[in-house]
Amino acid sequence: MTAKDQIKDTVTKNDVVLFMKGTKSMPQCGFSSRVAGVLNYIGVDFADVNVLADEGIRQGIKDYSDWPTIPQLYVKGEFVGGCDIITEMTLSGELDALFDAKGVSYNKDAAKKIREANG
Amino acid sequence: MQLATEMRDRLTAAFAPSRLEVIDESEDHRGHAGYREGGKTHWRIVITAPELGPMTRVARHRAIYAALGPDIIGTIHALAIDAD
16 A cells, blocks of 8 residues: 555544654654644544654655645544644634534533633 | 745745744754754744735645745754744
């Protein structure tokens, strides 16, 4: 399977996927860590793909989304954004709205707590 | 080439921004992955431009990446963008 097919397969089979440096339990980059931390905190069930473990995926994911940086978040097969965008969307409530619209379950109270702590 | 100047020039040419700051934050990331001695690895751009305002977040970031060009994007480790 080519890297592109592998990526397509992963984002199709999992509702929420984070392509990141390291894993959700052991991130290896501050930006990946921040996004994984938000998803963990608000209780989103997501698949993590460690791009450092596979050079083909590391380059492939940048080509797939036409986006030059890692991390990259996908929800129901659609690219949502990187670290800045996910942070902004978390604080504005847009991420909640996206999860609501896509039928992804998460803890609304935890999301609210993040906003209160950063308001 | 002064990287900060080059970034400023390219963003100015592309967007004629009313506000533009190009900040080297590399020292904040000393010791982290991607840091290189001498800095110029971790950048923050604060930009306000009429063209960027109505775009979606993803479109806005893509436009900024495109304006900077693959040669600059390829040499830096991190780029934080505050845009509107």
